[in-house]
Amino acid sequence: MATQAISIIRLSGEDSFKIINRSIRKDLNHENGTTLRNFYDPKGNLLDQVFLITFVNPNSFTGEDVVEINCHGGVLVTKRILETLIANGARMAERGEFSKRAFLNQKISLIQSQGINDLIEAKNDLALKISAKNMSGKTNVLINEVKSNIMDVISKIQTAIDYPEYEETDNVTPENIKDDIVVLHNGIKKIIDLSKRASFSKNGIKTAIIGVPNVGKSSLLNSFLNEDKAIVSNEQGTTRDIVEGEIAFSNFTLSLLDTAGIRKTENKIEQLGIEKSLQVAKDADLVLYLLDVKGDSKLIDVDKSKTIFVINKVDELSNEQRKNVENKFKEYSPVFVSALNSDIDSLIKRIEDKFNLNEIAKSDEAILTNADEIAKLTLAMSKVENALTNISNGFSIDLINIDLRTAFEELNELLGFNEIEDEILDNIFKKYCLGK
Template structure:
């Protein structure tokens, strides 16, 4: 039971036109009436103009917005004070409310109370933080979709399907002597489980791509010296981020940049040219470049179209064979593109570009095709971008897979039911039907103040 009343700035503590201070809890009305020049009645959705006062001293001229439980974000009595946006005046009002009996809120505590009061579920709670931290149009769309709660029915549908299977099995266990009661064949069970697993697998696949998009796609630029890697970085960034020179080995360390490419965010990493060298500093740069391969989501192998494919480039192609990649033929302005030997790359994504002419549209299109597709942002698509949420779904998938295998291998149905119960319970964890207080505290502590 929540018994105290909390206060925090809902806007950043910076100089601005208007600041908002949020007060939530059972004593919200009592506290505001201790410091406000007018009586704030406990009525629905009022806006009241007046002054915040410390006894006879006027601190600020404000607008008070009042909400009565349960018709507020937190589900509690809530007062929002719209004051002038100076840092000093904002902190003075907060300090005054604390002096009168409020407690300064922990990060994310307003959202935590909204969850505990059944105003939002855990998917919506995560979406609030995702919305605040969104860096591109797609991650913003993920957050809005999940915040609207339009996809909760999917999780409930999967739980209902599992519950139906569990109930049928338990009837067969408890009343085996009655024919036709809860009777379900192994074939029917496996068919239902295959269908359910396929849906869960689809959401996991979309969510993993969604997480990469939400965090920013780590794009690694690799190639021999002097093939135009740094020029490509500069063309993508639309600024002179890296030094460009005709001298091989100019880039000897990691150069990073971040851009929004339409609905995607790219974390671009330019590296030293890969070649055999005796220069110790260049060797360190090449070693760093190779180490970056592991954390890259997408590798751009840059090749000079005007030169034969070298041994170093062939080694790079082998080194990155298991990575998602695009083969980028640069300096296409120097040759007839029809003479390029592309047959050996017929299973690869290919982009023909010219960084000297800033002609990189083909590469941009390939990146977009690799990561952005319509199903991700459809209103009825559930895309979870939190690692813990995806992990829970993967566990659900594994339990359903185990149940299926146990049925196929003629294990007793009560053993099958153990896995199905676990999958059903984990889906509850996903929306917050079951939760651990410590886990909740950790999760909401990542939010900003006032959320």
């Protein structure tokens, strides 16, 4: 707790008005409103003059009676007010308890609750935009559209099963509903693909900077961070362990790892650093491979699909030398930068293009950022895929309907409409911030 202009303390529950009335001389009316009151401790000593905002259930964030206390933000006065409220019958909220209560009272879905937490933790503009959309309920609407489409197909099949004598059900055959299921599959797959790419905006792109010694890896890290986090030296083998840093851009966050220069060496400590560098590159989402324009062109074996090749120290090259370098490394489509002069805009643009983050920023599609949510949607898609496979294998519509119903239930669980065990629910919300 730190000193601030205003502290806000929130009471939620059926006894909220009763508890606050024990510390003010004139009871609050049980209605939505605002008022100014003197606040007293249990011994009758004046603690502060507070501004109270009252919400009567269900018209509050949690769906319960809520009283918000706006007091002066001194550490001691805030502490004394909290102690008084606890003495009057309140208790400290658990992490995420207000969001959990809102969910249990059907004020928000699980996607919205996750959006609130993501909004608090957002590190860049794209993560902020996605979190705000999820918090607002817009993603709920889009997921519900998918649910509705599945329900339409299920209803057609169920009607054909229950009323086979109706002429309207004659055309409900596996072959005739296949196109509807393909559209369902493609719609879910698009959400999953966008969500997996968008997760980089939330979690950061784990980025390894690799190359031979003295090629400018540490300079590039410092250029990204705009600080001297890594030691920069002309002496080979300066970096012998992993140096980390994080930097947020408009649409993405880089979790940067500067690694030891990779070369043959007899130094056991340096060799350990090199081995660690190769493992970091293997585990990274993105590899920035700095090419040595003056040395051996033989490259370390890397996954080219996740690698951007970078030529540093472009400021040291004449026009003719640059053309020669471009020809030498033509197959790698390298980006030219000058890390020492912080001339790395072209590299930032290449990263953004590689992850299609501009496309995600402009998209109005549903986007999920939580791994569990993406997993549930992936399971729903697998059931839709099973239905398509069963159609191809000549299965009857009643068997096809089983997979579609399971997919529907997965979407219900994603939104939080199915009953969830208390232990699982506690685990979902315990990572949230205190007081939310």
